[in-house]
Amino acid sequence: MKTIVIVVFSIILLAGAFLLGGYYYLRxxxxxxxxxxxxxxxxxxxxxxxxxxxxxxxxxxxxxxxxxxxxxxxxxxxxxxxxxxxxxxxTIEKGAESFLVTWLEFPTELGRAPHEIELYTTVDLNEREDQTYYVFKYRMTGDHWAAENNWMLGVAGPYDSESLPYDTPRRIFSRFYSVDRISARGEVQWVHENI
Incomplete structure (x- = not known):
């Protein structure tokens, strides 16, 4: 019994140290x-x-x-x-791009701005009101872990007819999927339903 308590306590301490180290790294x-x-x-x-x-x-x-x-x-x-x-x-496009890049460079995402980014398309979702999402394709180069994915999709939105260019979008996200893995509409639908 004493051995089990020591093992469990050791695991808790190691997990705590790992989490604390991760926190300080992110900070x-x-x-x-x-x-x-x-x-x-x-x-x-x-x-x-x-x-x-x-x-x-x-x-x-x-x-x-x-x-x-x-x-x-x-x-x-x-x-x-x-x-x-x-x-x-x-413009809303330039504002959406800015919010997405800022999100991508956060340490828990890409950790830096993408090397290249451009508007891929816009996707309209018509539910209660017009909702336009801006879908960008972006990529990393060099030795970054995401460089192997080539062009990936990122989403910012929704925007409507009353949105101003630098209104903060309610949803900003990327699953780091390449453009050949999912359609822009599919990615927007996923982001709209899950974020």
Whole structure:
């Protein structure tokens, strides 16, 4: 009996250590990600707070990176400067892409932004109201674990006729399935029903 208690206690301690180690690993990765993003957006915040002039060129440089795009829009909005946001990036497609990339780079997902991403298609679900999902294909290259999947599908939505470009979508997800494994409509249906 004493041996069983020792074994069970040891397993609990090992599981706890594993979970705690995983927590600290994720926390470290997330802090690193936030630090990297702030290194780019921080100077913009400081300039806006000091009421210094911000040029459209500075903003354009930042919003070309989808992982920064919605954060830059929110910062400009907070300082009543959203008119500086480039119009070519003020679309639902560009907003959905930004939210998906931010989700993908989270440490429990891809752990970094995809190397390439592009709009694959949109899928409309007509239930109670018009619901449009944006489906993107993206891929990783090099030695990343997802590089073997080639192009994969990711979903953001739903958006309706009253949605604004940087409204946060209710569903953002990817199962890391390649485009030849599932249809865009099938992936949207799964995300809509399960997320």
């Amino acid at each position: 470290h990765r997330l802090q690193r990600l936030i630090t990297l993003k702030y290194a780019v957006v921080g100077p913009l915040i400081k300039k806006l707070a000091a009421r210094e002039t911000v040029t459209r060129t500075e903003i354009l440089f930042m919003v070309q990176d989808p992982s920064l795009r919605h954060a830059v829009y929110r910062v400009l909005e907070a300082y009543n400067q959203s008119d500086l946001f480039p119009l070519e990036f003020f």
